[in-house]
Amino acid sequence: MKQDALSRSAEADSASQRKGAANENVDFGPLADWVGFHLRLAQTASFQAFVEEAREIDLSPGRFATLMLIGRNPGISQTALAVANGRDKSTLTPILEDLERRGFILREKLKTDRRSYQLTLTDAGRKMLEQLTACAKRHDDNLDRIIGAKDRAKFLKILQKITAEIGGEA
Amino acid sequence: MKQDALSRSAEADSASQRKGAANENVDFGPLADWVGFHLRLAQTASFQAFVEEAREIDLSPGRFATLMLIGRNPGISQTALAVANGRDKSTLTPILEDLERRGFILREKLKTDRRSYQLTLTDAGRKMLEQLTACAKRHDDNLDRIIGAKDRAKFLKILQKITAEIGGEA
DNA sequence: GTAAATTAGTTGGGTACAAAACCAATTTAG
């Protein structure tokens, strides 16, 4: 029981209603209508659920997108990976170190430009990616069920639009 | 023009693309269609934009929801606040310390239960909340413009549904 | 050809967060 307290507030009820107990009675004010706030809550909840889903696998969910992107784009550089991933390149440094140490990826210096690494998956990496993909599929099916098939595409489109446009212009 | 690469994923002849290949050519594979991934990207982008919007104000955006919730629920306890906020109570400890030190909130021990604090805004806190509210309004208007007025309610509803249901059953 | 600018990646400093262990006040069992 971590923050599923979020979802079921009635569970811990018993008699704890007294003062400022549950969020049932909390007034969210304008927050209740603000997209940014709910975007954060939904992202956090979804992330937590994925962690749960992937608990048996010994690889944190943050690694998943990284592994997938390397698998799909063999030879990609760390910088390109960081951009695609929406993270700072410095964030990837320790992650890639770890993935390499554990034998999931290879980092080879390019002959033609000895600054860059060329990232590729090892066989173990491909195997791990498969497991993670299965996990992610279950997780995403879950989300689909919640969102509903008919709204899914629209929802996704809006998320992408936000990502692309929110910082883009003035 | 940061990650509009997100939108197109299919043109993936990239592996051969030499090093400097930007994200334009990156193949996102199944990632391109997974809600969780885009939820993360959108949340990150939206958060970044809010930071930008609130740069002139000397209070980090994470404090905003906290301040709002206290303002709307005077006397709320730290635990209730944490739940409403979707954060662990331990996360709030330093935040509330900081807000108190800066004179935006009061933390008073309850007479009837000297374990709990009763949180309230000071005048300075109310003033700050007003400023932040204006910022958040601008930010949310931005999001509205991107989402489109007619899809906004639906979108919000889905976000809330995800938050409420993703961890709940299964 | 060397000096300056640019680029790929790492390091260091700092923030935000969660989980678990913990303390103190309060409630419940006996």
Added chain:
DNA sequence: CTAAATTGGTTTTGTACCCAACTAATTTAC
């Protein structure tokens, strides 16, 4: 009433992240 359980909050530990400063390799300017 005391002992145990529970509850509100804090501390400690560890992870993920960003940004700014840095190093090394490479490119551009002159």
